[in-house]
Amino acid sequence: xxxxxLFTLVLLFSLLxxxxxxxxxxxxxxxxxxxxxxxxxYELNSKLEVRQLLKDGPENIAAGKGxxxxxxxxxxxxxxxxxxLDGIAVGYLFRVEEGQIIHRFIQQYSFIRKKGGFRxxxxxxxxxxxxxxxxxxxxxxxxxxEKPLAGLEIDPKEFYLKFNNEYLPxxxxxxxxxxxxxxxxxxxxxxxxxxxxxxxxxxxxxxxSKDTEHQCWLNIGWxxxx
Amino acid sequence: xxxxxxxxxxxQKKIVSLGPKGTKCYLFLGLLLLILSLSTSRLYAQKKMExxxxxxASAAPERARAFVHKTYMRTKVKWYREESLNGFTxxxxxxxxxxxxxxxxDTLGKLQDIEITVQYQMLNDVIKRGVDxxxxxxFQTYKINKTQLQxxxxxxxxxxAILNKTNNSSMVxxxxxxxxxxxxxxxxxxxxxxxxxxxxxxxxxxxxxxxxRVNHLIF
Numbered sequence: 001x002x003x004x005x006l007f008t009l010v011l012l013f014s015l016l017x018x019x020x021x022x023x024x025x026x027x028x029x030x031x032x033x034x035x036x037x038x039x040x041x042y043e044l045n046s047k048l049e050v051r052q053l054l055k056d057g058p059e060n061i062a063a064g065k066g067x068x069x070x071x072x073x074x075x076x077x078x079x080x081x082x083x084x085l086d087g088i089a090v091g092y093l094f095r096v097e098e099g100q101i102i103h104r105f106i107q108q109y110s111f112i113r114k115k116g117g118f119r120x121x122x123x124x125x126x127x128x129x130x131x132x133x134x135x136x137x138x139x140x141x142x143x144x145x146e147k148p149l150a151g152l153e154i155d156p157k158e159f160y161l162k163f164n165n166e167y168l169p170x171x172x173x174x175x176x177x178x179x180x181x182x183x184x185x186x187x188x189x190x191x192x193x194x195x196x197x198x199x200x201x202x203x204x205x206x207x208x209s210k211d212t213e214h215q216c217w218l219n220i221g222w223x224x225x226x
Numbered sequence: 227x228x229x230x231x232x233x234x235x236x237x238q239k240k241i242v243s244l245g246p247k248g249t250k251c252y253l254f255l256g257l258l259l260l261i262l263s264l265s266t267s268r269l270y271a272q273k274k275m276e277x278x279x280x281x282x283a284s285a286a287p288e289r290a291r292a293f294v295h296k297t298y299m300r301t302k303v304k305w306y307r308e309e310s311l312n313g314f315t316x317x318x319x320x321x322x323x324x325x326x327x328x329x330x331x332d333t334l335g336k337l338q339d340i341e342i343t344v345q346y347q348m349l350n351d352v353i354k355r356g357v358d359x360x361x362x363x364x365f366q367t368y369k370i371n372k373t374q375l376q377x378x379x380x381x382x383x384x385x386x387a388i389l390n391k392t393n394n395s396s397m398v399x400x401x402x403x404x405x406x407x408x409x410x411x412x413x414x415x416x417x418x419x420x421x422x423x424x425x426x427x428x429x430x431x432x433x434x435x436x437x438x439r440v441n442h443l444i445f
Binding site for chain 2: 033077079081082108110119121158223
């Protein structure tokens, strides 16, 4: 089992780094995330996320541009709960990226299971993106684990760890590619309604094509529930 | 004309700065939308009734440690302190003969009960019949997610029961704690319940479990 895991990891990294001079980006992603409950059944989640690009390569375009937010996302998702831990959702994302406006429509099914002190989250999402006449479709699957650092439940004023791993195959009219993301975060549960998280988010885009881009973002998140 | 571009990818050749004014404008718009959402939302409070946190073995009462040591020999134990409206308790969690055991003590180390995770199908037919009748009459749809055997009695009787030395049912009292995901008539969503069943299959009490929010896990 251990050998299989190591082999998979080596294979994955070999694939990632075997495409010559890959592109890369480093930066910061602050995020504000609010959840509003409407009775037991519905919940509206709104997210404001910006990206500050600090360094990129091989051209290092960010260096000449000074401090600016390269991307701003405003996302609203309406979740219809099937239980407190399962739900189906639809949403819309409005993105401003270097002067261009992008629209994205989101459909989602998610469920969470508890295993000992862990909570395991599965999220299946499809989205359709319109970008100045371009159209693309993605099927996304994200697996997440949450682990309290004290006890079996995350209580107020306690730290926790969160790991996410997401796969994003992207289909456009004549092309197919895949993106893989991995996030490791340290969270602090200030109260039952408010959490802070910070961690590293690694993304490998365009893995199938020979133009893979490696991204590493410092994520800083504020999560609030009403 | 439809052009091809992968979602989320940055075309570095296309990068043109909006400038500080443009960026500020969109940030302001985003914040405004959030504030508007805040002002129109309904507020729902959730009250957590229990809180537990890990403690070192040395922080557990000597009497509790002694019981665990002599009953569950050479077993790795995790200790917790639980705070509830009724006060504090100490819990030892461990695995014994492939099953999860949770041993609860008061703060002086006096044994309160032992909970053992079991398969629902392993319960005897009388209890299962009582439980199935209750659940099918109470819920439109349901699923039993967890079953725990709860043992109470004096320490020596419980120790003997765990070590399979005796089967003195008059000294050890059995109850069953179920976690059920169910939907009652009129409910809009499924809800989790903790149901305590006595040794004759009758319901002692039923509590609604309030789950912690999951926004940070799914969005």
